[in-house]
Amino acid sequence: xxxxxxxxVPWKGIILFLLPVSVLYFLFFIYPLGFVFIIGxxxxxxxxxxxxxxxxxxxxxxxxxxxxxxxRNNFIWALSLGLGQIPLAALVAMILARKPRGWKFLRTMxxxxxxxxxxxxxxxxxxxxxxxxxxxxxxxxxxxxxxxARNWLGEIETALPAIILQQVLYIGYFMIIILAGAMAIxxxxxxxxxxxxxSVVQQELYITLPMLRGIxxxxxxxxxxxxxxxxxxxxxxTAGGPANSTSVMGIxxxxxxxxxxxxxxxxxxxxxxxxxxxVIVVLRNTLGRSEGISEIxx
Amino acid sequence: MQYSLSRxxxxxxxxxxxxxxxxxxxxxxxxxxxxxxxxxxxxxxxxETKPFALPAVWQWVNYVKAIQISGLPRLFFNSILVSxxxxxxxxxxxxxxxxxxxRLRFPLQNAILTTLTAGVLIPIIALMVPYFSIxxxxxxxxxxxxxxxxxxxxNIPISVFLLHGFMRTxxxxxxxxxxxxxxxxxxxxxxxxxxxxQLGIVTAGTFVFLYCWNEFLYAMLLTSSVASRTIQLGIRxxxxxxxxxxxxxxAAIVITILPTVVxxxxxxxxxxRGLTSGAVKG
Numbered sequence: 001x002x003x004x005x006x007x008x009v010p011w012k013g014i015i016l017f018l019l020p021v022s023v024l025y026f027l028f029f030i031y032p033l034g035f036v037f038i039i040g041x042x043x044x045x046x047x048x049x050x051x052x053x054x055x056x057x058x059x060x061x062x063x064x065x066x067x068x069x070x071x072r073n074n075f076i077w078a079l080s081l082g083l084g085q086i087p088l089a090a091l092v093a094m095i096l097a098r099k100p101r102g103w104k105f106l107r108t109m110x111x112x113x114x115x116x117x118x119x120x121x122x123x124x125x126x127x128x129x130x131x132x133x134x135x136x137x138x139x140x141x142x143x144x145x146x147x148x149a150r151n152w153l154g155e156i157e158t159a160l161p162a163i164i165l166q167q168v169l170y171i172g173y174f175m176i177i178i179l180a181g182a183m184a185i186x187x188x189x190x191x192x193x194x195x196x197x198x199s200v201v202q203q204e205l206y207i208t209l210p211m212l213r214g215i216x217x218x219x220x221x222x223x224x225x226x227x228x229x230x231x232x233x234x235x236x237x238t239a240g241g242p243a244n245s246t247s248v249m250g251i252x253x254x255x256x257x258x259x260x261x262x263x264x265x266x267x268x269x270x271x272x273x274x275x276x277x278x279v280i281v282v283l284r285n286t287l288g289r290s291e292g293i294s295e296i297x298x
Numbered sequence: 299m300q301y302s303l304s305r306x307x308x309x310x311x312x313x314x315x316x317x318x319x320x321x322x323x324x325x326x327x328x329x330x331x332x333x334x335x336x337x338x339x340x341x342x343x344x345x346e347t348k349p350f351a352l353p354a355v356w357q358w359v360n361y362v363k364a365i366q367i368s369g370l371p372r373l374f375f376n377s378i379l380v381s382x383x384x385x386x387x388x389x390x391x392x393x394x395x396x397x398x399x400x401r402l403r404f405p406l407q408n409a410i411l412t413t414l415t416a417g418v419l420i421p422i423i424a425l426m427v428p429y430f431s432i433x434x435x436x437x438x439x440x441x442x443x444x445x446x447x448x449x450x451x452x453n454i455p456i457s458v459f460l461l462h463g464f465m466r467t468x469x470x471x472x473x474x475x476x477x478x479x480x481x482x483x484x485x486x487x488x489x490x491x492x493x494x495x496q497l498g499i500v501t502a503g504t505f506v507f508l509y510c511w512n513e514f515l516y517a518m519l520l521t522s523s524v525a526s527r528t529i530q531l532g533i534r535x536x537x538x539x540x541x542x543x544x545x546x547x548x549a550a551i552v553i554t555i556l557p558t559v560v561x562x563x564x565x566x567x568x569x570x571r572g573l574t575s576g577a578v579k580g
Contacts (some may be wrong), residue, residue, distance in 0.1 A: 009404045013483035021395040021414065021454060028451035029417050032428035039427065046431075092323060095316050106320060108566050113327055115562040115569070117512035119530045120555050123547075124334045133544070135333050138349040169326050173573070180574035200312070229421035232514060236534075250423045262427050269424035276421050 036273065040266035050263065057267035067268070070240075070247040073160060077248065078227030078279070080164045082220045089174035090216060094204055096175075097182035107179065111172035122236035125166050129153045129237075153238050156245045163237055163246060174219045181215035182208055221283040228276050338548035345545050357545065364550035367539055369524070373532040373554075380442050380528055381510035384449035388506050389499055391450070392457035397487045399458070400465040401473065411462060417455035426519060433520050440522045448520065449510045457502045460572055464498025465491055501572040504565045511558060529554050 040057055044050035061067045092110070096103045113121060128135045131151035140148045152162045189207050198206070209216075231250030234240065240247035240255070249272050256265035337345050338360055340353040364370065398404075399411050429448060430439075438444030472494070473486050481489070492499075514530040521527060527535075533554055540547035562569065 010483050014398050014402065014404055017394045017398040020391040024391060024451040025414060025454055027432060028448065029420065032425040033420065035428035036424060092319065095320060106324065110323055110327055112562060115508055115558045116555050117530050119514050119533045120551050123533060123551055124330055128330055133346050135349055171323060176570055176573050229423055231423045253426060257426055265427050269427065272421050272424040277419055280419065
């Protein structure tokens with residue numbers, strides 16, 4: 001009797017338990033998705049009825065140099081994170097996986113900036129990069145390179161690299177993920193290779209890296225997806241300027257929305273969604289299947 | 299002889315390189331933050347003329363000014379309210395779902411789980427316009443409830459993922475005994491699975507809470523008045539509130555960072571576990 005009760009499908013209960021999540025998920029994921037793709041095909045100011053215009057928003061976007069520049073910047077972000085941040089994170093993870101003195105402390109410390117809000121971090125970097133009182137210029141003056149001082153976020157040549165660099169060097173998030181993978185590799189692999197006379201570098205190249213392949217592919221995929229959806233630091237530090245040189249798709253979406261061009265804003269939104277999913281699918285299929293972790297946020 | 303000498307030289311170089319890398323990232327993580335904290339204790343004159351020196355007199359008055367000028371108490375109150383209620387709402391709906399998805403067997407189970415967790419694939423910034431419209435339509439624009447419902451929903455995928463992963467590992471026998479004792483489905487959830495899932499709930503809860511505390515974009519889009527302003531949005535207004543009183547502004551920023559650092563120090567092992575729970579197979 002008890003066993004059958006456990007295995008009979010209690011539909012009423014299941015539906016009740018899933019009801020709250022379904023309502024919220026429909027309201028904040030399913031419906032918005034449909035909304036973005038459908039409104040993206042219209043011209044709409046949020047007040048009068050939307051007018052169907054087919055693919056015109058998309059064709060307009062393809063002709064818009066600012067939007068194309070933003071897409072290019074998004075890809076620069078994706079590559080900087082995927083090919084810059086991930087190798088750095090992997091390097092540090094591989095060092096920490098050998099448990100040097102204080103490795104737990106270092107792991108905790110490297111991750112700390114990730115729990116601080118992007119707003120606070122951005123305000124800090126605005127202060128560091130500032131032309132007049134910024135710490136970077138003052139530091140350059142101090143070491144005799146005062147002539148290198150400049151308005152880092154205000155000049156077209158330096159604004160984008162300045163925002164990207166501070167972000168790329170915060171490796172904590174991916175370092176922790178890769179470190180967990182590296183520590184899960186059985187130590188017997190290393191012991192056996194040591195007997196065969198393998199050096200540390202050889203062990204890392206021929207044991208750790210191949211064993212981490214799945215996690216590295218996943219991390220790289222995630223990092224590139226983050227690059228495509230990048231918004232906050234740029235919005236806070238330059239709002240896309242100077243002269244749109246740091247603009248990304250998210251900024252263009254926001255600006256179009258502010259000007260009540262909801263149709264175009266949603267066309268950009270659907271481009272963001274499609275590109276993001278595309279990057280994930282393409283990278284997974286070309287770099288090999290990745291295992292495990294599937295948490296992306298924001 | 300020469301071979302062993304060069305080998306030990308290489309080893310020394312390797313150790314040097316290793317610690318250079320580790321120290322570089324430690325410096326990058328802390329020196330800018332330390333500079334911000336140090337600056338927050340200086341006069342503005344000191345800040346501009348001696349940017350790297352210790353303050354002659356530690357200006358605690360900056361912190362007093364910070365609290366007075368920025369309206370921090372109100373911002374804190376709003377952020378605490380929004381973050382905790384969002385976290386509770388999110389955990390409640392996610393735990394209910396994770397329970398049936400992990401502890402029962404029924405058709406479409408996997409499809410539902412996949413759909414819910416696939417939400418992480420969607421860039422939330424792409425949904426600015428629909429979220430704005432939905433919150434307006436619900437009559438929640440410029441209210442803290444609008445933020446609470448939005449944050450609780452945005453975090454459903456991550457919470458369901460973490461809680462499902464945790465609940466799946468609990469032994470089946472406990473519930474079998476409960477069913478024989480005549481426990482209802484809700485009693486199995488509330489009396490057996492939920493208490494045993496404490497660790498998973500704390501992990502998911504820490505993630506959601508930090509997300510809500512730090513969220514900026516939707517706090518900006520979905521509110522307009524000071525009454526429903528959260529701390530992150532408040533920081534944005536510091537620049538105009540403090541005008542050229544930079545060091546008091548940095549004091550205000552340091553105050554806003556402190557709670558997350560405390561949460562992190564208390565729960566960092568949970569955060570590490572949450573981050574790595576999906577990372578390692580088997």
